[in-house]
Amino acid sequence: MASWLEAEEVSFWRGGRWLLQGVSLKLSPGFWVLLGPNGAGKSSLLRLLSGEWRASRGEVRLEGRPIQSYPPAVLALKRAFLPQQRSLAFPYTAREVVALGRLPHQKGREHPLDRERIAWALAETGASHLADRPYLALSGGERTRVDLARILAQDTPILLLDEPTNHLDPRQQLEVLSLAQRLGQEGRLVLAALHDLSLAALFAQRLLLLKEGRLLAQGEPEEMLEPALLEEVYGVPFEVVAHRGRRLVLPRLSRPGWS
Amino acid sequence: MKGWLFALPLLGLALAQPFRVTDATGREVEVRSAERIVSVGGSISEILDKFGLTERIVGRDTGSYIPAALLKKPDVGLFFRLNAEAILAQRPTLLLAVSEAGPPPVLAQLRQAGVSVVLVPDEPTPEGVKKKIRTIGAAVGQPARAEELVRALERDLLALRSKTRVRRGEPLRVLYIYPRDPRNTFVCGEEASGAGLITLAGAQNAVRSVQGAGAVRGCVNLTAEAVVAARPDAIVVPFFPDQPFSFENILRLPGVAETPAGRNRRIVAMDVTYISGYGYTVGRAALELHQALYEKTGPVRLNHPSFSP
Amino acid sequence: MRQKPFDTERRRQGVLLALALLLPLCLLLGASGGAYPIAPLEIPRVLKEGLEGAAVLLNIRFPRVLLAAVVGGTLALTGAALQGLLRTPLVEPGLLGLGLGAAAGAVLWLAWFPLVPWGLPLAAALGVLGVLGLLLRLAAGEGAPAGVRLLLLGLLLSPILSALIGLVQFRVGDPQGRSLSFWTLGGLSGASWELLALTAPLALLSALALLGLGRALNALTLGEEEAYHLGVAVGALKRWGLFLIALGVGAAVAAAGNIAFVGLLVPWLLRALGGADHRFVLAGAWLLGASLTVLADLLARTLFAPAELPLGLLTTLLGGPLFLFLLVREGWRG
Incomplete structure (x- = not known):
């Protein structure tokens, strides 16, 4: 059987340079985390995998077929996408924003199932109490949760999340990542771009390490969180310490301040 | 000496001008020469034609198309939107214009340039027409012809009244x-x-x-x-x-x-x-x-x- | 908590129902007022007995009131749809210069095909499309918020288009003698059944098709990428939507010239009444735009009767200051 979502030798050219070069990967259900420094190409890879951008070379395939061959309406039933930057042109309430996630499923009027799904999504992201507030009046963290709820309401087997923990406090970060983990365990494919290595190690089933547009390595967190590998990716020395059976990743400070 | 005597009749003509005329604004205007006229207002042009002066018209407003010969003469604009340069380009000595003609700054420019500007009274009544005819006659030195035209107008009005009066x-x-x-x-x-x-x-x-x-x-x-x-x-x-x-x-x-x-x-x-x-x-x-x-x-x-x- | 969505839904249905009832009321009011005195209750008798009043009602007042409704509904609806497509509440056909684009199209058509009236709304629609294309090309890129940029470009384009219309009328002349001010401050004084027949099919067609875009426009509110991820074919939506808007604006402007601010204020009022869901705003905009325009036209033809004010002058005088007030109060979001 073809894998759910795969990239074969994908390269992407924009703005006079290669943002991605020769990336190949096969994604199956589970919680995947994409790591790499800023500018490594994480967001670009997510947009290519979502079908929004077309690879300059190579091909992204969804269930074995080129992703560009799907009409947007069909694609929206298969994958949801949480972008890093979000805007809203009109004063919708949080619930209305979440309800937009149901759009791909609706033909005409709202169905009772839609309402159930919206309520469920709001509850899962701890945003139920925000439902009737105007979205534009919410704080950054609150907006992130409402947008996550929208992605959940879309109810797709594949979820692509670009930095879903932005603006969240530590507790909310944990909640969001454990939700992502649970969704992965329930048989969905969740791919999130993250910055926090320790959190990634804590929740992800598999890690993808990206550097300067190339996929450097992928595998279990145990194999990936090696100081040498991380130093190669981020250009900073790291220490990995085992603490009560879990791995914590810390930068090794050879000098105080910026190096 | 003989040549001087010979010129006497010419001198007489020259002395006959300037004509003095009181225009619609009540101002007394001196017309030194009525040789080159710019006529602004269809009714003025037709009266000038009746006086036999169409030859002297060197410019006209857009609304002056009677007699048809005027259509060949330079058009200096709509009567309320006259163009000073277009008028001066015809080197006129006299501007005869209906009283609403303008804009006023253009008229002032023309006066400054030495053109005699006569605003002709233009009341929309039979009496107003008579005044109009007489003012034009005075400005071009044709008072006799003006009186002739006024008498013709009076005959027309008499014919009109004989018709309208019997209507019940x-x-x-x-x-x-x-x-x-x-x-x-x-x-x-x-x-x-x-x-x-x-x-x-x-x-x-x-x-x-x-x-x-x-x-x-x-x-x-x-x-x-x-x-x-x-x-x-x-x-x-x-x-x-x-x-x-x-x-x-x-x-x-x-x-x-x-x-x-x-x-x-x-x-x-x-x-x-x-x-x-x-x-x-x-x-x-x-x-x-x-x-x-x-x-x-x-x-x-x-x-x-x-x-x- | 679970009751809330039903409340919003019910509120919107209530508003739409009220607007649906308001429109016939306004039509009736519009049909019973005018410079020719006919008491509202006398209308049936006057019609039955076929007096001179009957001719006034049948040939003058009825087509005018209906045209006011069609033109007003179209302008308000296209305004709402344009705001949704361009993702900013600051735009409307008039302010962006689309109305003048329509006028330019119409003037050019009249210059070359003075005797083919059915082409007029289509030529006007082409004019709108031309201006839209130019606007979107010029507004592309980063910098000030899209709404502010579009508004600014529209305001810059407007005098250019006015001058173009003036030039065509100066050089070619409009065989029907329409003045530039007819196009800039429009009105419904030319209403007749023929004009209504020329205008209504295109205007209503565009309106019906636009009403179907509500859900997609809701998705577009999140941004073009987001709308794509929600299954909306954004490119096709924009092309189709702008085409329909051009058709509607073309038909309305060819019939009545520019009637400003209807397309701006009506959607704004609806959002204040029942929220920003486009399915609600679009349907409500048509109804409210039609009603308000019928009333404004009643004012235009009775305020200084027997003389008549251009309707566009009235809507600008009423709507312009209100827009300024809103702009200052709501801030320059967009």
Whole structure:
């Protein structure tokens, strides 16, 4: 059987340079985390995998077929996408924003199932109490949760999340990542771009390490969180310490301040 | 010495000028020479033609097309939007213009440039026309011809009065429409010069009876319903000889089709200079309009007696 | 908590129902007022007996009131749809110069084909499309918020278009003698059954099709990428939507010239009444735009009766200051 979502030798050219070069990967259900420094190409890879951008070379395939061959309406039933930057042109309430996630499923009027799904999504992201507030009046963290709820309401087997923990406090970060983990365990494919290595190690089933547009390595967190590998990716020395059976990743400070 | 004597008659001519004339603003204007005239106002041009001075006209406003020979002379703009340079380029000695001519700064520039500017009185009444004829006569040094023309006008007015006086009963209700925009019926009250001829011709202006906050002074866009409410028996419109004119377009104006005039196609279209110029032909114009209104049926077109397009 | 969505839904249905009832009321009011005195209760008798009043009602007032509704509904709806497509509440056909684009198209058509009236709304629609294309090309890129940029470009384009219209009328002349001011400050004085027949099919067609875009426009509120991820074919939506808007604006402007601010204020009022869901705003905009325009036209033809004000002058005088007030109060978001 073809894998759910795969990239074969994908390269992407924009703005006079290669943002991605020769990336190949096969994604199956589970919680995947994409790591790499800023500018490594994480967001670009997510947009290519979502079908929004077309690879300059190579091909992204969804269930074995080129992703560009799907009409947007069909694609929206298969994958949801949480972008890093979000805007809203009109004063919708949080619930209305979440309800937009149901759009791909609706033909005409709202169905009772839609309402159930919206309520469920709001509850899962701890945003139920925000439902009737105007979205534009919410704080950054609150907006992130409402947008996550929208992605959940879309109810797709594949979820692509670009930095879903932005603006969240530590507790909310944990909640969001454990939700992502649970969704992965329930048989969905969740791919999130993250910055926090320790959190990634804590929740992800598999890690993808990206550097300067190339996929450097992928595998279990145990194999990936090696100081040498991380130093190669981020250009900073790291220490990995085992603490009560879990791995914590810390930068090794050879000098105080910026190096 | 002999040559000097020989020049005496010429000197006499030169002494005959300058003429002095009091213009519409009450100012006394000295006309040193009436050799090169710019004529602004269709009625002034036709009077100059009647005096036999068309040759001396070196420029004219857009509305001066009678006699047709004027069409070959330089056009210096609409009477209210004159162009000083276009006028000065003709090196005129005298500007004869209707009293509303302007803009005033242009007139001031012309005076500064040494042109004698005579604003001719232009009241839309028979008496006003006589004054107009006499002022022009004085400005060009033709007072005798002016009196001749005034007498002819008086004969026309007498003929008109003999017609209108015998008419009995309620005068005809007439709407004066100035055709501009096809989606608006632009109607003029009695003060407007063209509409004034209606009263002179023994009919009444129908717009007088339409009540409302915006009583009609001058010309306004009348709503279609007010056009119907005015119940005109006939409609009078000016036409411009240089522009296409059709009675059908008048019948299509908002509200017109629903009036008695519209139903009976009682429309009198009249040359714009003839109806609103108030020139020496005003008596004949009113008489012709009277006959068109009272003695004819259907659409009537009245050309200017000395201009047929 | 679970009751809330039903409340919003019910509120919107209530507003739409009220607007649906308001429209016939306004039509009736519009049909019973005018310079020709006919008492509202006399209308049936006057019609039955076929008096002069009947001709006024049938040939003058009814087509005018209906045209006001069609033109007003179209302008308000296209305004709402344009705001949704361009993702800013600051735009409307008039302010962006689309109305003048339509006028330019119409003037050019009249210059070359003065005797083919059915082409007029289509030529006007082409004019709108031309201006839209130019606007979107010029507004592309980063910098000030899209709404502010579009507004600014529209305001810069407007005098250019006015001058173009003036030039055509100066050089070629409009055989029907329409003045530049007819196009800039429009009105319904030319209403007739023929004009209604020429205008209504295109305007209503565009309106019906636009009403179907509500859900997609809701998705577009999140941004073009987001709308794509929600299954909306954004490119096709924008092309189709702008085409329909051009059709509607073209038909309305060819019939009545520019009637400003209807397309701006009506959607704004609806959002204040029942939120920003486009399915609600679009349907409500047509109804409210139609009603308000019928009332405004009633004012235009009775305020200074027997003379008549251009309707566009009235809507600008009423709507312009209100827009300024909103702009200052709501801030320059967009």
